[in-house]
Amino acid sequence: MNSTIRRACTAALCGALGVLVLAACGSGSGSSSSGGDSKTVTLVTHESFNVSPKVLKDFEKQSGYKVDVLKSGDAGEIVNKAVLSKGNPQGDVLFGVDNTLLSRALDNNLFTAYEAKGLDRVPEDVQLDAGKHRVTPVDTGDICVNYDKKYFADKKLAPPKTLDDLIKPEYKNLLVTENAATSSPGLGFLLATAAKYGDEGWQDYWKKLKANGVKAVDGWEQAYNEEFSGSAGGKKAKGDRPLVVSYASSPPVEVLYAKPQPKEAPTGVATGTCFQQTEFAGLLDGAKNEKGGKALIDFLISKKFQDDMPLNMFVKPVAKDAELPELFTKFGVTADKPYTVDPKKIADHREDWVKTWQSLVLK
Numbered sequence: 001m002n003s004t005i006r007r008a009c010t011a012a013l014c015g016a017l018g019v020l021v022l023a024a025c026g027s028g029s030g031s032s033s034s035g036g037d038s039k040t041v042t043l044v045t046h047e048s049f050n051v052s053p054k055v056l057k058d059f060e061k062q063s064g065y066k067v068d069v070l071k072s073g074d075a076g077e078i079v080n081k082a083v084l085s086k087g088n089p090q091g092d093v094l095f096g097v098d099n100t101l102l103s104r105a106l107d108n109n110l111f112t113a114y115e116a117k118g119l120d121r122v123p124e125d126v127q128l129d130a131g132k133h134r135v136t137p138v139d140t141g142d143i144c145v146n147y148d149k150k151y152f153a154d155k156k157l158a159p160p161k162t163l164d165d166l167i168k169p170e171y172k173n174l175l176v177t178e179n180a181a182t183s184s185p186g187l188g189f190l191l192a193t194a195a196k197y198g199d200e201g202w203q204d205y206w207k208k209l210k211a212n213g214v215k216a217v218d219g220w221e222q223a224y225n226e227e228f229s230g231s232a233g234g235k236k237a238k239g240d241r242p243l244v245v246s247y248a249s250s251p252p253v254e255v256l257y258a259k260p261q262p263k264e265a266p267t268g269v270a271t272g273t274c275f276q277q278t279e280f281a282g283l284l285d286g287a288k289n290e291k292g293g294k295a296l297i298d299f300l301i302s303k304k305f306q307d308d309m310p311l312n313m314f315v316k317p318v319a320k321d322a323e324l325p326e327l328f329t330k331f332g333v334t335a336d337k338p339y340t341v342d343p344k345k346i347a348d349h350r351e352d353w354v355k356t357w358q359s360l361v362l363k
Contacts, residue, residue, distance in 0.1 A: 017113035020160030041292030042068045044082065044284070047221060050312040051305065058300045065292045075101060075184035075221040075279075082284065083108045088120035089284035095138065095300065098279045099128060100187040102135065103347030111135060111282035112290070117298045121319045126278050128343055135280035138300050139315035140330065142248035142335045144274035146267050148230030160243065162272030165195050166209060166359035172215035175243040177228040180357045183219045184277070189245045190357050191346065192275035195339035199349075204312050206360045215241060216361050222251075230267040232257060248274055249314040252331040256311065263313070265331045274335035279315065 043049075049071060060066055068091075071077045077094045082094055086108060097105045105111065111134040124130060126137040147159040147164065160166050167174060178186030193202040217223050224231050228244035233256065251265030258266070281300050283293045299305055306317035310328045317324075 011300070035121060038289055039064065039066055040068055040108075041065045041093070041289050041296050042070055043296060044070045044072060044078060044089070044091040044094045046078055047071050047073060048313060051132050052308050053305055053310060055308045058079040058304065061294075063292075063295045063299070065144045065295060066287075067296065073176075074221075075216045076182045076187065077096050079105055079110075080182075086110060087286045089286050092284060092287035093287045093296050094282055095281040095282055095297060096184075096279055097135065098184050098188075098277050099343055099357070100184055100191060100277065100346060100350070101162070102280065102349065103343060106134060106309070107185070107283070107347070112285050112286060112287070114155075114297060115303055116294075116299050118319070121303075121321055122301060123318065123320065124347060126318055128278070128280075129203045135282040136301060137318045138281050139309060139313065139318055140209050140276065140278045140281050141315040142274040142338045143185045143192070143245065144248045144333075144335060144338075145270040146224075146228070146230065146244050146246040146250050147267055147270060148228070148242035148303060151229055159268060160270050160273075162218075162270065163193060166272070167205065167212050169212070171212065171213075171243065174253070175209070175213070175245075176217060176223045176241040177245040178220055179216055179218050179362070180221050181354050183223075185220050185223075185245050185247070186216070186312050187350075188275040189273075190353060191341045193348075194341040194353060195275070195341050202353075203356060203360060206357065210361055214361070220246065230254070243270075247314065248335055249310075249328065251333065252311070252328050253314055255331045256327060262355050269333040269335075271333060271335045274338040276335075276338040276340050278318075316359050351359065 013208060049069065056067060067303045069093050073080055075098055077092065079097055079101045082089060097322045113133050115133040116136045119136065122137055126140060127309060129135050149312060152159045157170060159172055167170065177189055180186040180190040193205050198299045223244050224246050227240045227241045230237045248269050251267045251269065254267050255261055255265050281297050283290065283297060301319055303321055306319040306322035309317050311325055
């Protein structure tokens, strides 16, 4: 994101929002055959990863490494693939594992410890593996329900603000979310409900949400760009769902890529539905170019990359000295009290929560 926007872009939108293809990132085919070349470093990441070509070229020139970017689906997919290829990874660095999936990656020993240069510029509260440095925080963002402003204005219906609102009859058949088993936004939204309603109450909530017509799809790209009526992609695909699980920083994307740019974002954020997400990068165990991988992780938290990130991936940089662009601050939304779940609790319950969610929503 992300997810923000990874997230997001992810963003993500994150997220969280898949945007420009990286011309400077090698073949783009995902081939890691060059992994043994000491002059090439391979980054395994999600579809929403993006960086300005000039920023990437500057790193390549200064470091002497050519960066090959291997995009491989949503965050859940890249972690699953990394687990299956453990010890013989597809690349050198994995970027995109977030706090919803972190325990799975760490429990499977996917990473080699490395304390990145410049880590002192990153707040301790997002350094969830600070003692061991197996992963390095790169960005933060909030996973939230987004809404299509035009739809609600045309219907003369107030958009939802909270999780409780989503189960009201006036919002029946309006929401699309992502599969909690394969998508980090989907899992983050599930965790928001677990944080809000507790270990038992979240299941009853999802039963009500299911009865109210929630639709679940595999990943963010499908949910936002195909099913959501408020995105540029959604309009082309004739999406008919005016509510979607995305990111708090998704609205600037709609402004940035609209022609002409509107004076206000066409989408809004239900700030009472948000879950806080942090994305990490790690040096993959068995990396063929460990030295290049370490240099790449240093780059991901460098001021140059951190300043570049907001309008490319629509997530918030973690570096204290990073600067947010005006477009991001003007049209982005900040959730004052996003839901959070302790990483240990996620580790203890995630698999059971996801299996239960699948039985409640997908069957």
